[in-house]
Structure formats: structure tokens, C-alpha cells
Amino acid sequence: MSLEEKVKDIIVDKLGVDPEKVKPEAHFIDDLGADSLDTVELVMAFEDEFDVEIPDEDAQQITTVGSAIEYLSKKIKSE
Amino acid sequence: MSKLANKVAVITGSTRGIGAAIAREMAREGARVVISGRNQTRLQDMQKELEGLGAEVLAVPADVSKMDDAKNLIEKTLEKFERIDILVNNAGITRDNLLMRMSEQEWDEVINTNLKGTFNCIKAATRQLMRQRYGRIINITSVVGLQGNAGQVNYAASKAGIIGLTKSVARELASRHVTCNAVAPGFIETDMTAALDEKIVEELKKQIPLSRLGQPEDVAKMVVFLASDDASYITGQVFNVDGGMVM
Numbered sequence: 001m002s003l004e005e006k007v008k009d010i011i012v013d014k015l016g017v018d019p020e021k022v023k024p025e026a027h028f029i030d031d032l033g034a035d036s037l038d039t040v041e042l043v044m045a046f047e048d049e050f051d052v053e054i055p056d057e058d059a060q061q062i063t064t065v066g067s068a069i070e071y072l073s074k075k076i077k078s079e
Numbered sequence: 080m081s082k083l084a085n086k087v088a089v090i091t092g093s094t095r096g097i098g099a100a101i102a103r104e105m106a107r108e109g110a111r112v113v114i115s116g117r118n119q120t121r122l123q124d125m126q127k128e129l130e131g132l133g134a135e136v137l138a139v140p141a142d143v144s145k146m147d148d149a150k151n152l153i154e155k156t157l158e159k160f161e162r163i164d165i166l167v168n169n170a171g172i173t174r175d176n177l178l179m180r181m182s183e184q185e186w187d188e189v190i191n192t193n194l195k196g197t198f199n200c201i202k203a204a205t206r207q208l209m210r211q212r213y214g215r216i217i218n219i220t221s222v223v224g225l226q227g228n229a230g231q232v233n234y235a236a237s238k239a240g241i242i243g244l245t246k247s248v249a250r251e252l253a254s255r256h257v258t259c260n261a262v263a264p265g266f267i268e269t270d271m272t273a274a275l276d277e278k279i280v281e282e283l284k285k286q287i288p289l290s291r292l293g294q295p296e297d298v299a300k301m302v303v304f305l306a307s308d309d310a311s312y313i314t315g316q317v318f319n320v321d322g323g324m325v326m
Contacts, residue, residue, distance in 0.1 A: 037209070037252075037254060037255065040209075041209060044206060044209075044210070
């Protein structure tokens with residue numbers, strides 16, 4: 001499974017949303033109905049899945065599906 | 080039936096006083112108990128005592144005013160028991176003095192242990208509690224945090240702060256089935272209150288409708304109730320255990 005697919009799977013699972021809605025531009029809170037705690041949990045789930053540590057200041061930049069994919073691909077390459 | 084069978088309970092400041100009573104009571108109710116404190120000898124003695132009650136016990140030295148110690152306490156707990164059901168933030172100190180004479184250090188020490196220590200432990204444990212979709216956080220405050228007390232501006236501020244913290248945490252984590260409540264003891268017979276002058280104690284008793292000082296067990300029983308499954312619909316509350324002193 002590609003990184004993109006894994007990220008989307010986690011989002012579908014954590015937010016309980018229709019996979020169709022998980023497009024790159026989809027905003028977790030505005031488009032996918034997440035609350036602020038959900039976004040914290042999403043980041044925790046990314047950390048577990050990809051075995052990385054995401055500092056709080058970075059976590060705040062991850063607000064859309066696309067930004068999560070972009071951040072995680074860079075993060076994994078740099079490690 | 081044991082009220083806390085197999086629950087994992089972390090209790091800070093649990094080598095004496097109210098914290099020790101909470102650890103004993105939880106051990107008797109079937110909990111697996113993680114005790115912590117700054118004094119290694121007292122910690123070992125307490126561990127033996129609780130094991131004597133048939134409990135599974137982990138002892139972790141910690142100064143909760145330090146975030147690293149709080150993190151380590153939670154990590155060690157998860158290494159051994161793989162979950163945390165109950166977190167009791169009990170560790171507390173006093174450095175009494177009149178405001179006019181109180182040093183910055185006396186202020187900082189009390190705020191750092193009582194208030195920041197509570198924040199540190201909750202922050203360290205929250206990730207696990209959210210993941211579990213279950214948790215009981217119980218913070219020990221004081222009637223002094225509600226009423227104020229001459230000579231204790233630092234202690235009263237730290238305890239009032241814990242009440243605001245409790246209510247905010249209750250709101251933040253409620254959707255994850257994590258409850259957070261506070262227990263406010265009045266005058267309880269412990270080392271902390273043994274330091275008080277006998278005349279002051281006599282005066283205090285007059286203000287207590289049940290006209291006696293409380294025992295650590297009186298507080299422990301309330302904490303056990305809040306930690307049990309019977310209290311699943313209670314969050315963000317402050318419960319006084321004070322013989323009716325504050326109404």
C-alpha cells in the first residue's frame with residue numbers, strides 16, 4: 001500500500017467518513033467534520049503508523065488530507 | 080465484589096498521608112497500584128505494605144514538578160501494566176507564610192508541585208487515556224482552594240488552580256469517556272496538619288459541624304468511588320470531604 005493510501009485509510013477509520021470525501025484539498029475540520037481532539041488523534045495515529053515523531057508546531061500545519069500526505073512523505077524521506 | 084478489580088491506578092505522592100490511604104484503599108478494592116514519591120525509602124516501605132495486602136504494585140520515584148519525571152512515571156506504568164485506568168494527582172506540599180513575608184521561592188515551589196505537577200501528569204497520561212477511550216482522573220484539591228486561608232496564598236492559589244484545571248480537562252476529554260473530578264479535603268489528620276498548633280486545631284474543630292478532624296480514609300473512600308464504574312456519569316465536579324466545614 002502506498003503512503004497516500006495508508007494516510008487515507010487512517011483518516012477514513014479515525015473520522016468515520018466516506019472514502020470518496022477524502023480528497024487532497026479536504027480540510028479535517030471544515031470538510032470532514034473533525035473536532036480539535038480528532039485532529040490530535042489523527043496525528044497520533046500517523047505517528048504510530050509511520051513510526052515518526054511529529055512535533056506540536058508541525059502538527060498544527062497538518063490541516064488537510066494533502067498537507068498530511070505531503071508532510072509525511074517529506075518526514076519519512078528525511079529520516 | 081471488588082470495586083476496582085484489575086484496574087491500573089497511578090497515585091502521586093502516595094507514600095504517606097492521604098495518598099497512602101488512597102493507595103491502600105485501592106489495593107484492597109483489587110486495583111493494580113502504581114505508587115510514587117520523592118523519598119526512596121518510604122516508597123519501598125509502602126510497596127511492601129501494599130504487596131502485603133495482596134496487590135500488584137509498581138513503585139516509581141518521581142518529583143511531579145518535573146515534566147520528565149511525570150513522563151517517566153507514565154512510561155514505567157505502561158511498560159508494566161500496558162494501560163492506565165485511574166490517575167490520582169495527590170502530590171502536594173505546603174510552604175506557609177504571610178503574603179508580606181512569602182518568598183518567590185516559597186510561591187514557586189508550591190505552585191510547581193501542586194498545580195504544575197497535576198498538569199504534568201495529566202498531560203503525560205492523556206494520550207493513553209484517549210486511546211483507551213476510558214479514564215478516571217481525580218485531582219486532590221482542598222477546601223482552602225475554595226475559601227482561602229491566611230498564611231497560605233500559595234497553597235490556596237495552587238488548589239484553586241487545580242479546580243479550574245479539573246473542569247477544563249473534564250470538558251476537553253469528555254467525548255473520549257475520560258472523566259476528571261476533584262476532591263477537596265478539609266482538615267485531615269496527616270503529617271501536613273500535625274504541624275499545626277494545638278490551639279489552632281481546637282479553633283478549627285469549632286468550625287466543623289461534625290466536630291472532629293477527618294481521617295485520610297474518609298478522603299480515600301470518596302476517591303475510590305469516583306474511580307469506580309459507579310461514577311461513570313460524573314465529571315467536572317468538586318467534592319468536599321470536610322465534615323461540613325464548607326457548605
